Amino acid sequence: MVTHWIRFRTAAGMEGFGTLADAAVTPFEGDMFGTATPAGPALPLGDVTLLAPVRPRHFIGLWNNFHELAAKQGNAIPETPLWFLKAPGSIIGPGEAIRPPAGYAGKTLYEGELGLVIGQRIANAEENEAAAAIFGLTCVNDVTALDILTADPSFPQWARAKSPDSFGPIGPCIATGLDWRELRVQVALNGRIRQDYPCADMILPPARIVALISREVTLQPGDVIACGTSVGALPMRPGMEVSVSIPGIGSLVNSFSP
Structure with missing residues (x-):
């Protein structure tokens, strides 16, 4: 159910x-x-x-976790999660506006993703323990200030590019009782679908993601892990409405309002 x-x-x-x-x-x-x-x-x-259905202590995102995107970009297949932190203060809920930092006029990307919501404290876990610790699933828009990420060739600024206020839409709910393998992530800009990919294409599946991260970071109830995105992530234009939809969870709709 x-x-x-x-x-x-x-x-x-x-x-x-x-x-x-x-x-x-x-x-x-x-x-x-x-x-x-x-x-x-x-x-x-x-x-x-x-x-936003949750206020996490840790908000973790993954890079390069889908086979199709890795093949398109020529990336190696990772054996462990390639993860970064988004500031919990970046989180907004359904219907709220995504607003870039003052003075930033560069490219701002949407990235529709499946989010894992942790339901119990977990550390140094095996995969069966990690699977049991996943409370439910949600939609995440891992918004990225691309020009900040790549501004300094000696130091990719992952946290700064992904953590501005409003750059972490989550919602509209946390769904329990779903099989992640059967889900698809769709992202539409002003009603036009730009991303549409199966969650089953993940390189590292949810239980393995949680288990491996828990060996480095103790996860707490309410923490969120965004599983990474696939092909089709593009910049938004002012006034656009971006909708991240996953059947069984719902649609997370936000406007982009510089």
């Missing part, structure tokens, strides 16, 4: 979390990643604002 977990804000400014089904939000109390119980009557989806 697939369950969609969300975070939300009411018109009165109260924030909470719960599940979404049939355009109705069931509020919960407790801990999304621990003991959570229903609390109060259901709310119409139209009466709340969806927030």
